[in-house]
Amino acid sequence: MTPRDLQTLIHSTADCADHIHINEMPAISGYEVRAKDQAVADVINGLGVAVQITSRPIGLGTVLDALGPTEGAAVLDTLYAMATTVRPVYYALKLLEQGGLDVGMTSTRAQIDALVGSAFTAEQAAVIKTLAESPEIITAAQVSVALRGPWE
Amino acid sequence: MAVTRSEISINMASGTAERTVSDANWALSDAFAVAAGDWDVHLMLWSDNQGTPASGDTVEWRLLASLGSVDGSAGDDYVNVDNGMFLDLHDTYNNDDGNGVVFSVVGPISATPEYYKLAVKAVNGATRNVKVRAMAQVLQGAIS
Numbered sequence: 001m002t003p004r005d006l007q008t009l010i011h012s013t014a015d016c017a018d019h020i021h022i023n024e025m026p027a028i029s030g031y032e033v034r035a036k037d038q039a040v041a042d043v044i045n046g047l048g049v050a051v052q053i054t055s056r057p058i059g060l061g062t063v064l065d066a067l068g069p070t071e072g073a074a075v076l077d078t079l080y081a082m083a084t085t086v087r088p089v090y091y092a093l094k095l096l097e098q099g100g101l102d103v104g105m106t107s108t109r110a111q112i113d114a115l116v117g118s119a120f121t122a123e124q125a126a127v128i129k130t131l132a133e134s135p136e137i138i139t140a141a142q143v144s145v146a147l148r149g150p151w152e
Numbered sequence: 153m154a155v156t157r158s159e160i161s162i163n164m165a166s167g168t169a170e171r172t173v174s175d176a177n178w179a180l181s182d183a184f185a186v187a188a189g190d191w192d193v194h195l196m197l198w199s200d201n202q203g204t205p206a207s208g209d210t211v212e213w214r215l216l217a218s219l220g221s222v223d224g225s226a227g228d229d230y231v232n233v234d235n236g237m238f239l240d241l242h243d244t245y246n247n248d249d250g251n252g253v254v255f256s257v258v259g260p261i262s263a264t265p266e267y268y269k270l271a272v273k274a275v276n277g278a279t280r281n282v283k284v285r286a287m288a289q290v291l292q293g294a295i296s
Contacts, residue, residue: 021204022204023203023204023279023280025204027201027202027203027204027252028204028252029205029248029249029250029251029252029253030201030205030209030243030244030245030246030247030248030252031248031249031250032250033204033205033245034245034246140207141207141208141245142207144205144206144207144245145206145207145208147206148203148204148205148206148279148280149206149276149279150276150278150279
């Protein structure tokens with residue numbers, strides 16, 4: 001999550017309001033503001049909405065496990081049928097067979113979204129993409145930069 | 153001969169003890185001299201974040217020595233900032249005194265060079281200005 005994204009999330013979360021300290025407010029010490037920043041971080045972490053995407057290579061078994069054997073097999077059958085004419089799918093299946101299709105990669109996730117309606121339902125695509133997602137623990141230091149910058 | 157303490161005032165800006173750092177560039181103090189007979193030089197450094205600190209609001213201090221003129225031209229030559237001696241890194245977010253201020257003492261510094269300057273850089277100074285000050289204390293006299 002970028003500082004700007006976190007800034008937007010903090011300002012749109014009502015429970016953070018009492019703890020927010022921005023540059024335009026009267027200056028307080030690092031000692032005081034660390035407590036406020038931590039309070040904001042605790043609220044955000046409690047929401048469980050901050051998500052980080054990490055590298056997650058998967059194989060055929062992961063698809064079957066994530067979607068269920070019947071539904072997973074149906075998706076794979078559709079993908080294999082598409083692979084005869086759609087080259088990106090052909091190569092993606094090669095990686096899937098080797099357990100090396102990284103669903104954390106931006107391009108892979110975009111391809112999964114592009115296949116919604118033809119190979120996946122929206123729910124199935126979300127399940128596959130979630131494999132690379134985990135809760136991001138926001139720290140007081142991240143909150144401090146999100147609220148007071150510098151943001152670049 | 154008695155050994156005594158003596159304070160050396162340091163002007164962080166031209167002729168002024170206090171300097172407000174408002175960008176991320178190195179700022180140099182005026183030169184200060186260490187006299188013959190001075191030894192055991194210690195420096196006290198002070199950084200005061202003028203805003204509410206955020207993570208990364210640090211102030212780096214370096215020491216630039218001069219032994220005189222090495223290039224043959226008039227005037228003393230000082231170590232360039234990249235080759236300056238690291239003194240301290242003041243973290244105004246994590247290590248302030250409860251009032252947004254960081255103090256530290258560094259030393260002993262060699263009394264062999266005749267002149268020194270301090271270099272200071274506040275990486276987020278453009279977003280939040282930082283006031284800086286410094287002083288030196290030396291021992292004077294010989295042990296007989």
